[in-house]
Amino acid sequence: MIKIAILGLGTVGTGVVKVVEANTVPIQHKLGQPLSVKTALVRKLRADPYQHLMTENFREIEHDGEIRVVVETIGGVEAAYEYTRRCLMAGKHVVTANKQLVAEHGCELLELARKNHVNYLFEASVGGGIPVLHPLTQCMAANRVDEIYGILNGTTNFILTKMVKEGASFAEVLKLAQEKGYAEADPTADVEGIDAGRKICILADLAFGHQVDPAQVPMEGITGIDLKDVEIAGRHGYRIKLLGRCLRLEGGRRTAYVAPHLISEENPMSDVNDVFNAVVVRGNATGEVMFYGKGAGELPTASACVADVIECLQEERHRPEIGWSADTGGFASPLTLKNRWYFRVGTDTLSEALHSAKVLEQGTETAFITPSITGTDAERLAAYLPTLAKMRVLD
CATH class of the missing domain: 3.30.360.10 (Dihydrodipicolinate Reductase; domain 2)
Known part of the structure; x- marks a missing residue:
């Protein structure tokens, strides 16, 4: 029996328990042995169908040698960051749906996972149940x-x-x-x-x-x-x-x-x-x-989490293709991109602005689409016109 733990027993955490329980046969077929949730960390014990899994003490999970994978579903970056670091340093794989934590600290946590020969996987952080x-x-x-x-x-x-x-x-x-x-x-x-x-x-x-x-x-x-x-x-x-x-x-x-x-x-x-x-x-x-x-929901997101759990247990190695450099240089403002832009403005006396534009509707308000221009030029045009709305056109 392979045992895992969950940090947080809200919507997604509860979904993980449900997916593990509902799909015991296909999961066992992939792993060669049963998978079960042993412990779930909660802020406060409560009456719940999964009350028997609950603990308020993170150290029970951190120091439990039977728990090989931890699923983090707390959200946010404070407690989730600290608990994730400690689980990785304890030699446990960590799986998460926490897009804020991955976006802000993913590079650091992936490097920590590499040093401890475990995985930090986060398929569920983007697109919920969509494998992307x-x-x-x-x-x-x-x-x-x-x-x-x-x-x-x-x-x-x-x-x-x-x-x-x-x-x-x-x-x-x-x-x-x-x-x-x-x-x-x-x-x-x-x-x-x-x-x-x-x-x-x-x-x-x-x-x-x-x-x-x-x-x-x-x-x-x-x-x-x-x-x-x-x-x-x-x-x-x-x-x-x-x-x-x-x-x-x-x-x-x-x-x-x-x-x-x-x-x-x-x-x-x-x-x-x-x-x-x-x-x-x-x-x-x-x-x-x-x-x-x-892209969201209890079971689709939980499905992606459990798929990552299975991958951790099947591979039992660090995935070298998951990771990126901590270098943040080379980022350019999207205002440099060229797009056609949609404008709706509050006047019909726009002969100069409408030159080469595709007019959609004209009256007391005018809606038009510009030729391809940079975001900087769109900002300048918006400052020049009594603009009521503007947005990019995807070509």
């Missing part, structure tokens, strides 16, 4: 990855989908998302693009081999999107999606950002709706490869 990190580092290893972009947050995608399909306002749909449990009481990390930003940092780290500091990455959410822009986009064959995007630039530089984009209805990404996520990886040999599925 493993294919990126192994299945696409023969490629130079030049770009990754995707819908990386289910909450914002649910809100935008409802705005499109039902004509509801952002505030109305946010309230519905909270009622359904898709959005937290404080939804800031989701709706301001912070959650997606952490995920695109992890993807960029792995794709480009250098640390991308989340503090350098511009993160714009969906709070400024007006129903008018959703309607205008729809009438002209576009959908609005919140995308995380990272690109390899000339001279070894790289960039990343999160922002709303207009996407043509001809792009498969435009049909990714509700709480689903999708990630597109563009390699120089494969072209674009798309990964699609449920």
